[in-house]
Amino acid sequence: MSETIGYEGLAKLLDEGAQLVEVLPREEYAEEHLPGAINIPLKELDRDSAIQLDTERPVIVYCWDQLCDMSPRAAALLDRLGFERVYDYAASKVDYLARGLPREGEKAGERRAVDALRKDIARCAPGDSVDEARERIETSPFGFGLVVDESGVLLGRLRRSTLEQSEGGTVDQLMEVGPSTVRADVPGEELRERLEKRDLKCAIVTAPDGVLLGVVRRADL
Numbered sequence: 537m538s539e540t541i542g543y544e545g546l547a548k549l550l551d552e553g554a555q556l557v558e559v560l561p562r563e564e565y566a567e568e569h570l571p572g573a574i575n576i577p578l579k580e581l582d583r584d585s586a587i588q589l590d591t592e593r594p595v596i597v598y599c600w601d602q603l604c605d606m607s608p609r610a611a612a613l614l615d616r617l618g619f620e621r622v623y624d625y626a627a628s629k630v631d632y633l634a635r636g637l638p639r640e641g642e643k644a645g646e647r648r649a650v651d652a653l654r655k656d657i658a659r660c661a662p663g664d665s666v667d668e669a670r671e672r673i674e675t676s677p678f679g680f681g682l683v684v685d686e687s688g689v690l691l692g693r694l695r696r697s698t699l700e701q702s703e704g705g706t707v708d709q710l711m712e713v714g715p716s717t718v719r720a721d722v723p724g725e726e727l728r729e730r731l732e733k734r735d736l737k738c739a740i741v742t743a744p745d746g747v748l749l750g751v752v753r754r755a756d757l
Contacts, residue, residue, distance in 0.1 A: 537615060538608075538611035538612060538614070538615050538622040538623065538624055539622070539623050539624070540608075540623075540624045540626045541596070541623045541624065541625055541626070542625075542626070542627060542631075543625075543627065543631060543632070543635065543745075545623065545625075546596060546623075546625045546632075549594055549596055549623060550572075550596070552594070553593060553594075554593065554594040554595065554596050554623070555574075555589055555590065555593055555594065555595045555596065556570060556572055556573040556574070556596050556598070557573060557574055557575070557576050557589070557595060557596065557597045557598075557610070558570065558573045558574070558575050558576075558597075558598055558599070558629070559575075559576060559577060559578045559581065559597050559598070559599055559606045559607055559610040560575075560577065560578075560599050560600060560606065560629075561577050561579075562575055562577060564600075565577075565641070566641060566642055567641050567642050567643045568629070568633070568639055568640070568641035568642070568643045568644055569629070569639070569640055569641050570598070570629065570632055570639070570640070571638050571639065571640050572640075573598075573640075574588070576588075576610075578599075578606045578609060578610050578613075581610055581613050581614075582613075582617075583617055586614065586617050586619075589614075589619070591618055591619055591620070593621075594621035594622075594623060595614055595619055595621065595622050595623070596623045596624075596625050597610040597611050597614065597622070597623070597624055597625070598624075598625040598628040598629060598632075599628045599629070600628055600629055600630060601627065601628050601629070601630040601631070602626055602627050602628070602630075602631075604628060607624045607625065607626065607628060608624050608626070610624075611623070611624040627744070631744050633720075633721040634719040634720060634721050634743065634744050635720060635743045635744065635749075636648070636649070636650030636653065636720025636721065636741070636743075636749055646723065646724075647723070647724035647725075647757075648720065648721050648722060648723060648724055649718060649719070649720050649721065649722045649723075649724060649727050649739070649741055649752050649757075650720035650721065650741070650749070651724065652724060652752045652753070652756040652757050653720065653741060653749060653750040653751070653752055654677075654750050654751050654752065654753065654756070655749075655750040655751075656676070656677060657676060657678055657681065657682055657748075657750060657751045658672040658673045658675075658676035658678070658680075658681035658682070659672070659681065659682055659683075659684055659748070660672060660673075660681050660682070660683050660684075660694060660707045661683070661684070661685070661686075661707065662683055662685065662691060662692075662706070662707050662708035662711070663706055663707070663708065664706065664707045665704075665705075665706060665707075666699060666702050666703075666704055666705050666706065666707070666710065668707075669681060669694055669699060669707050670699045670700075673694065673696050673699060674696070678738065678751060679695065679696045679697075680693050680694060680695045680696060681693070681694045681696075682694070682715075682740065682748055682751075683707055683708070683711045684748050687747065688747040688748055689745070689746040689747055689748070690715070690717065690740065690742050690746055690747070690748045691708075691711065691713070692708075692711030692712050692713045692714070692715065693711060693712045693715040693740075694707055694710060694711045694712070695712070698710050715740055716739075716740070717739070717740045717741065717742040718739045718740070718741055718742075718752075719741070719742070719743075719744070720741050720743070720749055724757045725757070727739060727752065727757055728754055728757035731754040731757075732754065736754065737753060737754050737755070738751050738752060738753045738754060739751070739752050739754075
């Protein structure tokens with residue numbers, strides 16, 4: 537019986553030597569795929585094509601995104617072919633690329649937001665004092681800091697101007713909740729145009745699980 541996994545499960549299994557299979561059509565695989573993945577399109581998945589896989593090692597299949605049903609169908613087929621450890625990375629390629637992770641393929645060299653990512657943004661915890669936040673943000677190259685929880689999930693933004701007007705309190709009392717974000721795989725030119733249109737100098741980049749990755753400046757795109 538196959539098992540559905542998320543990104544953490546994917547990373548753990550790959551570290552253990554799992555085999556990775558993209559079941560999308562060949563042209564989609566050629567454009568961009570996860571490093572080390574082989575391509576067995578769903579329409580071609582049978583006993584003959586699966587012979588290139590080791591039945592004694594875990595196999596991870598993926599397709600395009602959570603709504604694409606190719607990977608669960610491929611997992612079911614491999615299960616019937618006798619593979620005992622089959623895993624469906626349900627969130628698939630969209631989730632992986634949005635995390636700004638290494639990629640392979642014909643389009644892998646195209647510039648994305650992750651290629652201009654800066655991580656020197658001031659980070660604060662919601663319970664930090666205003667004085668602690670002010671000290672961090674004053675030395676930051678940006679005019680604001682970002683508030684994250686213990687898991688690194690983005691909670692809010694704290695502007696330098698807001699801190700200058702405050703005499704005390706904690707970060708969660710002053711932060712702006714729900715700042716807009718973008719994913720790491722947004723094409724660089726597209727993001728630059730988007731920022732210019734809105735007259736913004738930078739964009740906050742998060743992973744699909746809300747974890748803060750960093751900030752991209754318009755001037756760097």
